[in-house]
Amino acid sequence: MRTIKKTIMINQTKLVIEPGRAEKNYFADLWRYRELFYILSWRDISTRYKQTFIGILWALIRPFLTMVVFTVVFGKLAKLPSDGGAPYAIMVYAALLPWQFFSSSLTEASNSLVGNAQLITKVYFPRMIIPTSSIITCFVDFLISFAILVMVMAYYRFMPTLNIFLLPVFLLMAFAASLGLGLYITSLNVKYRDFRYVIPFVVQFGLYISPVGFSSSIIPEQYRLLYCLNPMVAVIDGFRWAIIGNTTFIYWPGFILSMAVTFFFVLLGIKKFRSMEKSFADII
Amino acid sequence: MMACYKGFLIMSDVVIQSDGLGKAYTISHQHRERYTALRDVLANRVKKAWSRIRNPHYYDHDTVEEFWALKKVSFEIKQGERVGIIGRNGAGKSTLLKILSRITEPTTGRVEITGRVASLLEVGTGFHPELTGRENIFLNGAILGMSQAEIKKKFDEIVAFAEVEQFLDTPVKRYSSGMYVRLAFAVAAHLESEILLVDEVLAVGDAAFQKKCLGKMQDVSTQSDRTILFVSHNMTAIQSLCSKGILLKKGGIQKMGDIDTVVNDYFSHEFLCQLVNEWNLDTAPGNDAVRVKKVHMLPESEDPVINVTTPLKVTTEFWICQDSVTITSISMALKNIKGEYIFACVTECSCTKGLYSAAVEIPGNFLNDDTYTIDFYFLKEATVLFLHQDCLVFQVNDIPRVSTGYLGKWVGAVRPTLHWDCSRLADA
Numbered sequence: 001m002r003t004i005k006k007t008i009m010i011n012q013t014k015l016v017i018e019p020g021r022a023e024k025n026y027f028a029d030l031w032r033y034r035e036l037f038y039i040l041s042w043r044d045i046s047t048r049y050k051q052t053f054i055g056i057l058w059a060l061i062r063p064f065l066t067m068v069v070f071t072v073v074f075g076k077l078a079k080l081p082s083d084g085g086a087p088y089a090i091m092v093y094a095a096l097l098p099w100q101f102f103s104s105s106l107t108e109a110s111n112s113l114v115g116n117a118q119l120i121t122k123v124y125f126p127r128m129i130i131p132t133s134s135i136i137t138c139f140v141d142f143l144i145s146f147a148i149l150v151m152v153m154a155y156y157r158f159m160p161t162l163n164i165f166l167l168p169v170f171l172l173m174a175f176a177a178s179l180g181l182g183l184y185i186t187s188l189n190v191k192y193r194d195f196r197y198v199i200p201f202v203v204q205f206g207l208y209i210s211p212v213g214f215s216s217s218i219i220p221e222q223y224r225l226l227y228c229l230n231p232m233v234a235v236i237d238g239f240r241w242a243i244i245g246n247t248t249f250i251y252w253p254g255f256i257l258s259m260a261v262t263f264f265f266v267l268l269g270i271k272k273f274r275s276m277e278k279s280f281a282d283i284i
Numbered sequence: 285m286m287a288c289y290k291g292f293l294i295m296s297d298v299v300i301q302s303d304g305l306g307k308a309y310t311i312s313h314q315h316r317e318r319y320t321a322l323r324d325v326l327a328n329r330v331k332k333a334w335s336r337i338r339n340p341h342y343y344d345h346d347t348v349e350e351f352w353a354l355k356k357v358s359f360e361i362k363q364g365e366r367v368g369i370i371g372r373n374g375a376g377k378s379t380l381l382k383i384l385s386r387i388t389e390p391t392t393g394r395v396e397i398t399g400r401v402a403s404l405l406e407v408g409t410g411f412h413p414e415l416t417g418r419e420n421i422f423l424n425g426a427i428l429g430m431s432q433a434e435i436k437k438k439f440d441e442i443v444a445f446a447e448v449e450q451f452l453d454t455p456v457k458r459y460s461s462g463m464y465v466r467l468a469f470a471v472a473a474h475l476e477s478e479i480l481l482v483d484e485v486l487a488v489g490d491a492a493f494q495k496k497c498l499g500k501m502q503d504v505s506t507q508s509d510r511t512i513l514f515v516s517h518n519m520t521a522i523q524s525l526c527s528k529g530i531l532l533k534k535g536g537i538q539k540m541g542d543i544d545t546v547v548n549d550y551f552s553h554e555f556l557c558q559l560v561n562e563w564n565l566d567t568a569p570g571n572d573a574v575r576v577k578k579v580h581m582l583p584e585s586e587d588p589v590i591n592v593t594t595p596l597k598v599t600t601e602f603w604i605c606q607d608s609v610t611i612t613s614i615s616m617a618l619k620n621i622k623g624e625y626i627f628a629c630v631t632e633c634s635c636t637k638g639l640y641s642a643a644v645e646i647p648g649n650f651l652n653d654d655t656y657t658i659d660f661y662f663l664k665e666a667t668v669l670f671l672h673q674d675c676l677v678f679q680v681n682d683i684p685r686v687s688t689g690y691l692g693k694w695v696g697a698v699r700p701t702l703h704w705d706c707s708r709l710a711d712a
Contacts (some may be wrong), residue, residue, distance in 0.1 A: 036426045123428065
């Protein structure tokens with residue numbers, strides 16, 4: 001019995017801890033800890049919706065009211081044109097969905113590490129699990145607010161085209177954009193604890209420079225490419241294309257630029273996070 | 285040569301091999317806060333830039349100091365060994381466990397670990413008050429590194445150990461603190477890992493449960509040949525659970541070896557409290573009537589460490605400086621560290637001008653393990669002429685208890701060994 005155990009021990013891989021070593025098997029570790037990722041996401045979701053009925057209601061009310069206000073202000077008062085003849089409310093809501101997902105993901109991910117300080121100082125696991133799982137919670141909110149879109153579309157008797165099946169692709173882009181920025185900001189947030197005051201401002205500001213309340217087609221042609229430096233532009237355009245249909249069109253050079261910017265932010269976020277991750281337990 | 289060396293290590297079952305491990309924290313003198321604020325960083329940059337503009341020879345005064353929580357720590361731990369890590373607060377015990385469990389990375393050195401490591405640095409890490417007991421078992425298990433399948437397999441065992449069957453579907457925020465700790469420890473106790481790192485978790489929970497936990501840890505390590513590293517301030521628990529010890533002092537290894545030797549070493553280095561206090565006539569505490577020359581305490585045994593069995597002798601030497609003063613009685617009062625009086629003991633005398641010595645004996649097997657302070661009262665009838673307060677501080681240590689399985693703190697202000705008579709009266 002004892003010898004069998006010993007043989008098993010010898011076959012086991014050796015764990016080596018030394019300065020800077022954590023790099024090597026990081027992504028293998030991330031995979032090994034996938035169950036923790038599921039369960040942390042589940043914890044966040046279940047506590048969020050368990051505590052209050054308001055949790056679900058909030059996910060419904062917020063985008064709905066924003067949609068009403070934007071439709072009235074931009075569509076009725078400013079009389080901005082809608083995309084492809086779709087009702088203004090649908091056009092606004094098709095953009096609000098990814099925007100709300102992006103902004104709440106960014107906010108949640110940025111605060112996630114500080115909020116889980118107790119875990120970080122007491123147990124080892126790849127830290128990237130925490131901000132990523134907090135984005136999953138926002139995804140559930142996204143699904144709930146999606147129900148409103150269905151209702152609004154039913155109200156206007158608006159039939160989506162087959163394009164809607166490509167929606168997950170754009171959702172993935174929104175996920176990538178929020179993860180990249182979220183990782184970057186959460187690392188800074190651990191180090192500079194007053195950084196969190198900057199985040200609501202960024203989110204607020206982003207709402208107005210992204211084409212949420214209006215169509216991106218009203219941007220003058222010569223600034224269009226510059227405008228697409230905002231990664232959410234491609235995501236929102238993509239959402240509108242998928243939901244409203246072929247009558248809207250995607251501005252391809254801008255779309256590719258947006259994708260590139262998103263990709264850049266993901267790499268930057270991961271790099272920053274990885275470089276600071278080792279010191280989280282010491283400074284949090 | 286190197287490969288051969290490594291092969292040898294595996295053969296001899298070394299599961300943790302640490303070489304020159306060190307961990308430095310930087311302390312910046314300008315920022316005393318725990319974490320930096322962006323506001324301050326920006327403000328400082330502007331301030332420094334401004335100072336440079338005004339004075340090109342400006343020197344940056346913000347010195348950064350390194351504090352080494354661990355320094356050159358090297359040791360080997362073999363499979364199945366139970367090692368107690370002891371030392372004062374700040375000696376580096378927790379930092380060592382944090383490095384071994386990969387929570388923080390070392391600044392220097394290297395550790396090789398063979399086998400799966402589970403660390404229990406706190407009871408109930410990640411418990412969520414809104415979730416039920418059942419949900420928290422799965423959550424906490426996953427956080428400690430168990431797979432869901434593993435938890436499912438052990439679920440009933442965990443629940444039985446924690447004794448919370450009826451409350452499984454109650455949110456843990458409604459649990460009593462005892463139930464909470466029991467559930468948390470139960471999950472941790474069922475971790476299946478080759479190496480278990482435990483930090484001071486027995487400081488919580490009631491005595492009976494502590495005993496159960498220690499018993500569980502003992503079972504686990506003897507039956508399945510697991511390696512345990514155990515940090516605690518409870519020497520009794522450490523001595524009964526561990527076979528080897530590592531004594532840390534200021535980040536370095538002070539002593540390593542057999543647990544009893546290491547614990548004795550710890551006591552004799554750390555707790556030789558104020559057993560002698562001596563003054564000359566100018567600085568002597570006292571007043572016009574009485575001046576104390578010297579107080580001292582001798583353990584009436586060879587061992588320099590005072591434990592609960594050691595008889596003690598406390599002596600005060602004092603001058604009576606004036607002809608008119610007479611002392612009719614001297615009283616010694618013993619207080620515990622909280623300042624509560626344990627007892628007072630008085631002797632009658634008639635001392636006039638001169639130098640005196642008064643000694644009182646405290647028998648062995650009488651005091652409990654605690655830190656005590658001594659007061660001397662010099663009295664003339666009912667009047668206190670001089671109260672010499674807290675003149676000695678000493679620590680009484682516990683001894684390993686073999687016969688009783690109980691390892692928690694012995695209750696009571698004193699622990700006298702009294703005569704018992706236990707006899708059988710009749711067959712039942």
